[in-house]
Amino acid sequence: MSNLKIIELDPADDDLVAGAFEVLRAAHAADAPEAPAPHRGKFTLGLIHPQPDHHEATFIAVRDGQVLGTAEAGYPSRENLHFGWASIHTHPDHRRQGVATALLDHFIADAKGRGRTTLTLDTRLTWEDGIERSKAGQLFAEKHGFEQALTWINRRCAVDALDPEAEQALLEKAQDAAGDAYEIISWIGRTPEHLVDTMARIDSTIMSEVPLGDLELGPETVDAELKNAKADRNEAMGVTPIQTIAVDKATGEAVANTAVFAYDDADYPDAFQGITIVNPEHRGHRLGTLLKILNLRLVRENFPQVRRIWTDNADVNAPMIGINVVLGYEILDGGAEFQRKFDA
Known part of the structure; x- marks a missing residue:
């Protein structure tokens, strides 16, 4: 995809931080509006105050100054040093354009550079008679060689x-x-x-x-x-x-x-x-x-x-x-x- 850059989000760049949060907000509205909305304060302050037992990074896909997708990644820093996780979201207006794949490729390369050998991606699923969810996240993970390892049920x-x-x-x-x-x-x-x-x-x-x-x-x-x-x-x-x-x-x-x-x-x-x-x-x-x-x-x-x-x-x-x-x-x-x- 031309002009698409993957960079690590700088917490001091207010415009890009706002753009990244807008991706999360729009993805939530499109994919799971009944779930808790992303919280702006938690997102912005979480960038400044990472977990003390993880190295955390938020990668963003940017084209012409606009944030199209995010990958929030984490790597345990005390134990489980083989492991890394990411949660990837693409703005609904920019899906099926290779944004998520570019973010995933960047995450995998970053994780390998840190010596991580087991990686996970998370996604929502339909569960029993709960609200029907898109299979796009599951199909994306499976297409890239990820296999379902842990299933959970979200309740309110x-x-x-x-x-x-x-x-x-x-x-x-x-x-x-x-x-x-x-x-x-x-x-x-x-x-x-x-x-x-x-x-x-x-x-x-x-x-x-x-x-x-x-x-x-x-x-x-x-x-x-x-x-x-x-x-x-x-x-x-x-x-x-x-x-x-x-x-x-x-x-x-x-x-x-x-x-x-x-x-x-x-x-x-x-x-x-x-x-x-x-x-x-x-x-x-x-x-x-x-x-x-x-x-x-x-x-x-x-x-x-x-x-x-x-x-x-x-x-x-x-x-x-x-x-x-x-x-x-x-x-x-x-x-x-x-x-x-x-x-x-």
Whole structure:
């Protein structure tokens, strides 16, 4: 495609940053308008404040000064150094012109230059009786040698999906099942300093506990320094965690955790459910349900603008899907990571 250049987006170039965000906005409107809209503040501030445990780059396809497509890429920088991921979007007015292919070729070359041998692309899919999605992303990935490796289901839940009596009954059932072996602690914003170490330990179990399909990813160790660096980034980006944990009174260790992430934006109606995790030895006590209901109440009390919470779960994660269905989560669509391996 003549005159098409692929460059890395400079966060200081306001015109190109605005053009890149416009690609994301227009692609969302065309492909999945029912899903949460991209958030301008999160996008622009995310360019300035990359994840502390990743090298991140946003590549853009530019012709005559206009941004036609974006590839947001990331490479873990502490563990899983074989891995890289990208999310590619083309403006609806400029599709089927080779833009996405040019961005993908650039991403692959960049990743190989960093010694990465396993790469993924993500795309939306139709899931069961959810909203029908275009197969263009899947076909694009497969055409370029990527194979489906992990499938997930996107769900949404109104913050008042349950009537108050039903919610209270669920909560009391969960409290009875948990008994008095646990201290329940909640907070908004940064993890309290005295809990950073135990929360770092529970965060370090996430990659071992969540279903990863055919993705070959090893555990990622989180320490207090990284935990605090992630908190710094959230604060800089206006992202607020709302978090509830269960601490085993016998050991003083956090053994269950849930978090929702909201934006510091009175006009943005969506929040995002993070990982809910329960230590294997402490399952069967309804801690997941207990923490999620208490955390939901914190969201309602402190973020009145939030009307919906979004989550995605691997299609094989039956226990968490079961909890979410009881809490009122409804299927929107699906998604998948497509993976391709290269020789070292």
